Amino acid sequence: AQTVTQSQPEMSVQEAETVTLSCTYDTSESDYYLFWYKQPPSRQMILVIRQEAYKQQNATENRFSVNFQKAAKSFSLKISDSQLGDAAMYFCAYRSATSSGTASKLTFGTGTRLQVML
Amino acid sequence: GAGVSQSPSNKVTEKGKDVELRCDPISGHTALYWYRQSLGQGLEFLIYFQGNSAPDKSGLPSDRFSAERTGGSVSTLTIQRTQQEDSAVYLCASSLDGNSNQPQHFGDGTRLSIL
Numbered sequence: 001a002q003t004v005t006q007s008q009p010e011m012s013v014q015e016a017e018t019v020t021l022s023c024t025y026d027t028s029e030s031d032y033y034l035f036w037y038k039q040p041p042s043r044q045m046i047l048v049i050r051q052e053a054y055k056q057q058n059a060t061e062n063r064f065s066v067n068f069q070k071a072a073k074s075f076s077l078k079i080s081d082s083q084l085g086d087a088a089m090y091f092c093a094y095r096s097a098t099s100s101g102t103a104s105k106l107t108f109g110t111g112t113r114l115q116v117m118l
Numbered sequence: 119g120a121g122v123s124q125s126p127s128n129k130v131t132e133k134g135k136d137v138e139l140r141c142d143p144i145s146g147h148t149a150l151y152w153y154r155q156s157l158g159q160g161l162e163f164l165i166y167f168q169g170n171s172a173p174d175k176s177g178l179p180s181d182r183f184s185a186e187r188t189g190g191s192v193s194t195l196t197i198q199r200t201q202q203e204d205s206a207v208y209l210c211a212s213s214l215d216g217n218s219n220q221p222q223h224f225g226d227g228t229r230l231s232i233l
Contacts, residue, residue: 006160033218042226043226044227045161045211045224047222091160091161095218098218104149104166104216105151105174106161108161108162110158110159
C-alpha cells in the first residue's frame with residue numbers, strides 16, 4: 001500500500017517571500033501521479049499542481065512549482081511571492097497510474113497548514 | 119451546476135441516528151468518490167463508483183456505512199446508528215472517468231457532528 005507523509009504540520013511565510021512544503025511517499029510502483037491540493041476554510045479541495053512520475057521535468061504553475069525527486073520519493077511544493085490568499089491547508093496526494101478500481105483513489109498526507117504574515 | 123454539489127453543508131445529529139449525505143457530481147462525470155476527513159487528518163478514501171460497474175467499497179470503515187449511486191449521477195452516503203467517531207467532514211469528488219490522468223474535482227463537503 002502507498003503512504004504519503006507530510007512532516008510539517010504548520011509553516012509560516014512572510015508575504016512576498018518563498019516557502020517550501022515537504023512531502024515524501026512510499027510506493028513500489030514505477031508509474032504514478034503526485035498532486036498538491038489546497039484546502040481553504042471553505043473546505044473545497046483545489047488542485048494546485050500535478051506531476052506525472054514518468055516526466056523528469058518538474059511541473060510549474062505560475063507561482064507554484066515542485067521539486068520531484070523520484071529516487072528519493074520526495075515531492076516538495078515551492079510557493080514564490082507568497083500572497084495572503086495562499087494561506088490554507090496544503091495536502092500532498094498520490095495516485096496510481098493504474099486505472100482500475102481502488103487504484104484510482106487518491107492517497108493523502110496529513111497536511112501542512114500555511115500561514116502568510118504581513 | 120458547474121461544480122460538485124454536496125448537501126447538507128452541515129449536519130448535527132444525535133448518536134444512534136441514521137444520516138444521509140448527498141453528492142451531485144459534475145454533469146457527464148462517470149467516476150465518483152467519497153472521502154472522509156477527520157479533524158487534523160488527511161482525506162481517507164471510502165468508496166468509488168465508475169459508470170455501471172460494481173462500486174469499490176474497500177474503504178468503508180464498517181457495515182454501518184453504505185452508499186448508492188442512482189442513474190449514474192447523484193450519490194447518497196448513508197451512515198446508520200451513528201457513533202461519535204463518525205464526526206468528520208465527508209467530501210465527494212467526481213472525474214470525467216476513472217482513468218488516472220483525469221483530475222478529481224471536489225465539493226465543499228458535509229461537516230457531520232455527532233452529539
